[in-house]
Amino acid sequence: MLQAIRQGFRNRDPRTRVVLPARMRSGARWADACIHNVSSRGMMVASNDAPAPGSYIELRRGPNIVVGRVVWRRDRFFGLRAQDRIDLDLLRRASTADAANDGSAVERRADRRLGEDARRARTLERSRAIAKASQFVTLALLCVGAALFAGHAVHEALRAPVSRIAAVMPD
Numbered sequence: 001m002l003q004a005i006r007q008g009f010r011n012r013d014p015r016t017r018v019v020l021p022a023r024m025r026s027g028a029r030w031a032d033a034c035i036h037n038v039s040s041r042g043m044m045v046a047s048n049d050a051p052a053p054g055s056y057i058e059l060r061r062g063p064n065i066v067v068g069r070v071v072w073r074r075d076r077f078f079g080l081r082a083q084d085r086i087d088l089d090l091l092r093r094a095s096t097a098d099a100a101n102d103g104s105a106v107e108r109r110a111d112r113r114l115g116e117d118a119r120r121a122r123t124l125e126r127s128r129a130i131a132k133a134s135q136f137v138t139l140a141l142l143c144v145g146a147a148l149f150a151g152h153a154v155h156e157a158l159r160a161p162v163s164r165i166a167a168v169m170p171d
Helices: 002-008 088-093 111-168
Strands: 016-026 029-038 042-046 056-061 064-074 077-082
Touching: 016 088, 016 111, 029 056, 029 088, 029 111, 042 064
Parallel strands: none
Antiparallel strands: 016 029, 016 056, 029 042, 042 077, 056 064, 064 077
């Protein structure tokens, strides 16, 4: 029985963390995307126009095309289950001039520009994290300020009646 349970649960494929800019097509719309991690059959992608779970998308990086189904989504991030195996080396090589010289496809962007795109993607993700943290701190400070204001208002409202009661009460 233990063997049957073990066979029911497969080990998860190892993920490789990357930051690779790409283009994404969902329906007839194209959008910028950034690949954050890759396994043999899936990847985590970020996009301002993240598709809904269950939708099929096409992800392009240079001459490479990955077609898959969105299996989860959280804010800007979503998980893509690829229809075919994903070759991470081909995705990474799409940013080098060697990928354009093999005769299969021509990479239109220069290597330098793709490096700049990756740097911009990292900067964008870092900026979003900082903005999210500063938004949380600002909201927390506003809540603390509102609580202090409400406490002060209650204190002022009850000060006069409590002082009259204290004056009437014997020590």
